[in-house]
Amino acid sequence: MSDTNLQKARARKERMLGSEAIIRSLEAEDVTICWGIPGGAILPLYDAFMAIDHTIEHVLVRHEQGAGHMAQGYARATGKVGVCIATSGPGATNLVTPIADAFLDSTPLVAITGQVPTHLIGTDAFQEADITGIVMPIVKHSFLVQKAEDIPKAIHEAFHIASTGRPGPVLVDIPKDLQLTEIDFEYVDTIDLVGYSAEFPRELEGVEAAADLIAHSRKPVLYVGGGVINGEASDDLILLAEALQVPVTTTLLAKGAFPDSHPLSVQMPGMHGSKYANWTIHRSDLLITVGARFDDRVTGKLDAFAPGAKIIHFDIDPAEVSKNRFADVSLVGELRTTLPALRDAVIARKDNAARVEAQGEWLRDVQSWKRDNPFRYKRGEKLKPQYVVEAFDKALKGKDAIWVTGVGQHQMWAAQFLSIDGPRRWLTSGGLGTMGFGVPAAIGAQQGCPDAYVVNFDGDGCFQMTMQELATARCYDVPAIHAVMNNGWLGMVRQWQELFHGERYSETNLFGTIPDFVQLAEAYGVLALRAETEAEVDAVVAEAIAARRPTVIDFRIDHEEKVYPMVPAGAASHEMIDQAWDNEWVEEGV
Amino acid sequence: MATPGHHTLSVLVENKPGVLSRVSGLFSRRGFNIDSLAVGPTERADRSVITIRVDCTRHSVEQVVKQLDKLIDVIRVLEVHPDMAIERELLLIKVQADATHRLEIMRMAEVFNARVVDAGADSLLLECVEHPDRLAALEELLAPYTIVEAVRTGRVAMTRASVANDEGRAPLRILG
Numbered sequence: 001m002s003d004t005n006l007q008k009a010r011a012r013k014e015r016m017l018g019s020e021a022i023i024r025s026l027e028a029e030d031v032t033i034c035w036g037i038p039g040g041a042i043l044p045l046y047d048a049f050m051a052i053d054h055t056i057e058h059v060l061v062r063h064e065q066g067a068g069h070m071a072q073g074y075a076r077a078t079g080k081v082g083v084c085i086a087t088s089g090p091g092a093t094n095l096v097t098p099i100a101d102a103f104l105d106s107t108p109l110v111a112i113t114g115q116v117p118t119h120l121i122g123t124d125a126f127q128e129a130d131i132t133g134i135v136m137p138i139v140k141h142s143f144l145v146q147k148a149e150d151i152p153k154a155i156h157e158a159f160h161i162a163s164t165g166r167p168g169p170v171l172v173d174i175p176k177d178l179q180l181t182e183i184d185f186e187y188v189d190t191i192d193l194v195g196y197s198a199e200f201p202r203e204l205e206g207v208e209a210a211a212d213l214i215a216h217s218r219k220p221v222l223y224v225g226g227g228v229i230n231g232e233a234s235d236d237l238i239l240l241a242e243a244l245q246v247p248v249t250t251t252l253l254a255k256g257a258f259p260d261s262h263p264l265s266v267q268m269p270g271m272h273g274s275k276y277a278n279w280t281i282h283r284s285d286l287l288i289t290v291g292a293r294f295d296d297r298v299t300g301k302l303d304a305f306a307p308g309a310k311i312i313h314f315d316i317d318p319a320e321v322s323k324n325r326f327a328d329v330s331l332v333g334e335l336r337t338t339l340p341a342l343r344d345a346v347i348a349r350k351d352n353a354a355r356v357e358a359q360g361e362w363l364r365d366v367q368s369w370k371r372d373n374p375f376r377y378k379r380g381e382k383l384k385p386q387y388v389v390e391a392f393d394k395a396l397k398g399k400d401a402i403w404v405t406g407v408g409q410h411q412m413w414a415a416q417f418l419s420i421d422g423p424r425r426w427l428t429s430g431g432l433g434t435m436g437f438g439v440p441a442a443i444g445a446q447q448g449c450p451d452a453y454v455v456n457f458d459g460d461g462c463f464q465m466t467m468q469e470l471a472t473a474r475c476y477d478v479p480a481i482h483a484v485m486n487n488g489w490l491g492m493v494r495q496w497q498e499l500f501h502g503e504r505y506s507e508t509n510l511f512g513t514i515p516d517f518v519q520l521a522e523a524y525g526v527l528a529l530r531a532e533t534e535a536e537v538d539a540v541v542a543e544a545i546a547a548r549r550p551t552v553i554d555f556r557i558d559h560e561e562k563v564y565p566m567v568p569a570g571a572a573s574h575e576m577i578d579q580a581w582d583n584e585w586v587e588e589g590v
Numbered sequence: 591m592a593t594p595g596h597h598t599l600s601v602l603v604e605n606k607p608g609v610l611s612r613v614s615g616l617f618s619r620r621g622f623n624i625d626s627l628a629v630g631p632t633e634r635a636d637r638s639v640i641t642i643r644v645d646c647t648r649h650s651v652e653q654v655v656k657q658l659d660k661l662i663d664v665i666r667v668l669e670v671h672p673d674m675a676i677e678r679e680l681l682l683i684k685v686q687a688d689a690t691h692r693l694e695i696m697r698m699a700e701v702f703n704a705r706v707v708d709a710g711a712d713s714l715l716l717e718c719v720e721h722p723d724r725l726a727a728l729e730e731l732l733a734p735y736t737i738v739e740a741v742r743t744g745r746v747a748m749t750r751a752s753v754a755n756d757e758g759r760a761p762l763r764i765l766g
């Protein structure tokens with residue numbers, strides 16, 4: 001909350017409706033934009049949006065899932081809390097997917113839902129759904145407001161909880177009658193949550209122990225997760241990595257937290273990560289884990305993951321420490337505090353130069369694996385998706401670009417072939433893997449960063465899950481580019497069927513049922529382009545970037561292209577298969 | 591004695607709507623089975639204590655404690671170690687007791703500090719507040735007489751006065 005908005009809110013001691021109090025509370029929390037759709041139980045709030053003067057832009061979406069993902073895209077691109085609004089019942093249940101997505105990817109999100117009037121709660125009233133009950137396992141916290149006077153407090157606490165500590169989604173459910181009740185508005189900025197504290201002890205136990213482990217390690221690696229982005233600690237991470245002179249691997253969620261172009265970067269580990277990242281982790285004797293959570297898509301078979309490594313674990317969430325993998329040393333707290341503390345401790349050591357020297361051979365090994373095993377693809381007669389990704393990457397080099405994706409093969413190609421050097425410039429649904437995230441998240445990100453170039457690499461399957469939001473893009477003139485990697489298949493599933501299910505392509509072929517995306521986009525009144533050859537790709541990429549208007553591009557790509565390398569599910573993370581050139585298990589023999 | 595694998599957690603919570611489902615929901619969502627759960631008011635009107643008995647590994651209990659601690663309405667989680675705490679549970683049990691067995695049953699009840707709280711023509715209703723292990727023993731002894739109905743409250747626990755300090759809620763071991 002900025003001081004001025006807070007002061008304004010404090011000074012405001014008028015009588016007003018609960019619905020107006022919601023708006024005043026959002027203003028006090030510095031909300032300038034929110035996404036939603038009205039309906040019966042939230043009507044009073046929408047009425048207040050029109051009835052009173054305020055400073056919040058409401059974006060009317062076409063499906064509440066879109067509202068949620070737009071709020072997420074906005075939150076992840078800007079670091080602010082995203083706000084979405086829905087009515088009771090079906091409006092609220094449509095928010096469930098984005099809430100779960102925000103929970104797994106630790107995105108600060110406040111969802112405000114209307115609820116049936118208090119006297120009808122529990123009666124199976126029209127459009128009644130127990131939304132606080134439904135979302136209980138997927139929120140950081142939720143409120144079912146019981147008294148109109150509690151509205152400002154609930155909203156204030158919701159923002160506090162969503163944005164501090166490990167961020168996450170908070171739902172505030174407000175019965176309709178409370179929105180229509182007059183209250184004395186009073187915005188109290190104190191937080192009265194005895195069971196919640198986002199403060200961390202200042203004494204940093206563990207720093208010296210971590211520095212010891214580093215001093216004794218021969219093969220250390222920084223294993224970096226999305227917590228670095230949420231913790232705004234990219235600069236501290238770079239300083240630490242450079243002081244340590246160790247390789248840095250960034251998970252799917254952490255892409256951009258450490259520059260892909262940095263010589264110490266070994267990029268993404270895990271199922272479709274780089275060989276050199278997985279090999280580095282596998283061979284390492286010390287994982288310096290930073291804001292990462294040993295997710296199964298990273299570790300593969302857990303007991304074969306980094307088998308010879310000791311673990312240092314930095315996290316803001318104590319529950320992540322030793323959850324999946326025992327941590328020899330842990331530092332719980334804000335990364336902006338703990339990372340510099342470790343750096344200071346390391347460089348203070350007399351023998352630090354000797355350590356760097358001793359670990360130099362390891363670093364050189366890692367860098368040679370990196371040199372010799374880049375992500376690659378074979379160009380062919382048909383258009384390859386990786387070419388499309390590279391074309392955008394080149395075209396936007398040096399510009400402020402935000403990259404968004406759906407979920408599937410296209411997501412992995414984008415992760416592999418984009419080079420991203422800053423945080424909050426890569427937005428993908430990692431934990432939940434939500435198809436349909438791309439279009440709305442790109443819109444929200446663009447609305448939060450109007451000057452950036454936003455490109456959504458989507459799949460033809462994903463696109464069809466939320467493409468109705470093109471209407472929203474058109475309506476608010478949101479110039480994000482939606483690059484549909486059209487392979488006519490639920491490609492990622494097809495890949496598994498091809499490799500692990502005897503080529504039985506059960507229900508993954510979309511051919512013949514795919515609408516003409518160009519016609520479709522035209523119907524929505526947005527710029528519609530298509531490319532089937534590399535030359536056409538170069539042309540449409542340039543045209544789309546120059547257009548600065550909502551754009552859909554139908555890229556007709558080779559449907560046989562697969563994502564490699566790959567760690568098959570259940571395998572150890574260094575046991576990667578590669579199309580390489582013969583489709584066999586690639587020896588780990590480096 | 592607690593068998594290895596059994597853990598008693600004492601969860602101090604804010605008395606807010608839904609807090610019990612948040613706490614119990616967390617157990618099912620994370621795949622832990624609750625053996626028993628007792629909830630009740632404390633010396634403060636705005637706080638309750640939920641006493642939960644789980645059967646799981648040490649690693650799991652540490653996990654569940656950390657996850658519980660993350661719930662906003664949870665103020666503190668203690669693992670109660672049996673040798674440093676008093677654990678009690680209430681049993682109500684209705685046993686078939688005709689004239690020939692009545693005295694026998696009442697004597698047995700006495701040994702367990704159980705009281706006869708109601709009597710019918712051919713059954714007795716006993717009440718017993720004891721350590722849960724003792725309740726189990728009593729139930730076992732009564733089984734041959736045919737137990738018509740039995741209900742237990744689930745255990746509650748409190749650290750011994752001799753080791754208590756602040757507010758009488760000495761953390762024997764604070765996890766998470």
Ligand SMILES: Cc1ncc(C[n+]2csc(CCOP(=O)(O)OP(=O)(O)O)c2C)c(N)n1
Nearest residue numbers: 408409410435459460461462489490491492
């Ligand atoms: C909502 C949802 N439903 C199902 C899935 C399972 N799934 C993962 S990837 C995928 C296929 C995605 O197809 P498409 O968008 O065409 O992307 P491609 O893999 O072809 O690039 C499916 C069905 C999912 N992740 N999310």
Ligand SMILES: [Mg+2]
Nearest residue numbers: 459460489491
């Ligand atoms: Mg596809």
